[in-house]
Amino acid sequence: MTPFTPTTNGAYVITRRKFARGSLLVLNQDYLWQIESGVVRTMTWREDGTCITFGLWGPGDIVGRAISKADPYQIECLTDLEATLLPASRWYQATDAMLLHMQRLGEFLEIVHSKPIETSLLLLISWLGKRFGREVEQGQIIDLRLTHQQMAEIVGSSRVTVTRMLNNFEKQGIIERVHRKLVVVQEPSLWHYEI
Known part of the structure; x- marks a missing residue:
């Protein structure tokens, strides 16, 4: 299931989706999620099952498989969530959000x-x-x-x-x-x- 709505010319319409608390966002290397409302947690696990949280992200933040090399990688909704898909062809529109992501990640690591x-x-x-x-x-x-x-x-x-x-x-x-x-x-x- 693709999270985009394809058009007849092969382009994609950016869609906004809603997720319930506790659900997981769909992951794909070709798009990011921009959070409109709600909060998510990005994370991975060690071999012993220990959870490692990469950050908590809210409105205006971007998250996605493409900005993490962790494997496994998961994005969990901590609240009800509304997010917009951002395909790779439009990542140039998210430069400010990507810079903010790096700043917040550093703050969280500290x-x-x-x-x-x-x-x-x-x-x-x-x-x-x-x-x-x-x-x-x-x-x-x-x-x-x-x-x-x-x-x-x-x-x-x-x-x-x-x-x-x-x-x-x-x-x-x-x-x-x-x-x-x-x-x-x-x-x-x-x-x-x-x-």
């Missing part, structure tokens, strides 16, 4: 490679608030619902450890939980964090 794990998780939560959050009375509410397991996969830890650290962050007043969502109450000061 977060996930921070040590200790507590610092990495604090940076991740702060980044999520800035990237996928909105201002509320208490601080920045993160509208993206990530499971503790997904956060653990991102920072290279276990679900149990992430749950314990989130509980500690809540006790310290760094975060609050509101209707199963995290609120970043205060910008974490990494130099003064108490373990």
Whole structure:
């Protein structure tokens, strides 16, 4: 099944598609996806089954098989998603999005490679608030619902450890939980964090 609608002259009409939370985007070397609304996670696995997250991507971002050499490679919808197909013949239109992709990838790598794990998780939560959050009375509410397991996969830890650290962050007043969502109450000061 091709994700494009072919025309009689062999060209393709760019199409917009909707995906449900938890579904996977179709992969092909000849096109990219430009996200219109929603959030996806790009990832691969090690031989032992360990998940490696390459990034979390939202509106305006591009993702696709053509910009990763990882094998296997997967794009998972973390929310309901709407995305537009961008065939290779139109990649020149996505130069700004490709540059932004590289910048965000670097930012994400800096977060996930921070040590200790507590610092990495604090940076991740702060980044999520800035990237996928909105201002509320208490601080920045993160509208993206990530499971503790997904956060653990991102920072290279276990679900149990992430749950314990989130509980500690809540006790310290760094975060609050509101209707199963995290609120970043205060910008974490990494130099003064108490373990």
